[in-house]
Amino acid sequence: MEENKRTVAEVTIHYKKQRLMSLIFDTKETADAVVEILSGHLNEKGKREFSFSGEIKTIYSGDVIVDELNDWMEGKIEPKGTILDLMKILDGLN
Numbered sequence: 001m002e003e004n005k006r007t008v009a010e011v012t013i014h015y016k017k018q019r020l021m022s023l024i025f026d027t028k029e030t031a032d033a034v035v036e037i038l039s040g041h042l043n044e045k046g047k048r049e050f051s052f053s054g055e056i057k058t059i060y061s062g063d064v065i066v067d068e069l070n071d072w073m074e075g076k077i078e079p080k081g082t083i084l085d086l087m088k089i090l091d092g093l094n
Contacts, residue, residue: 007056011035014051028056058082 009031012022025031035052042050058081060068071077072087 006059008059010055010057012053012055013038014053016049017051024057028054 009025009028010022011025011031011034013020023031023034025034031054035054038050039047039052060082065083068077068083069086072083
């Protein structure tokens, strides 16, 4: 099942401490390069007003989510990451 998952890098751009936008990149290296380029073009005022944060996220196909949910319900796996967050929500609804 693990081979069906892949990760992407999300970069969130903040302007004056408020979320402006998020961009998704295929690799962390690409995200780092874009942040470096954008940061290099900011003047002193821009450096005070813009900030960047990043996170690596897993991309799930529908099959992977269904398989993980079934495996969890059958006690075969312990959920983690995004699936764990989903489990906590589902548990709270019951």
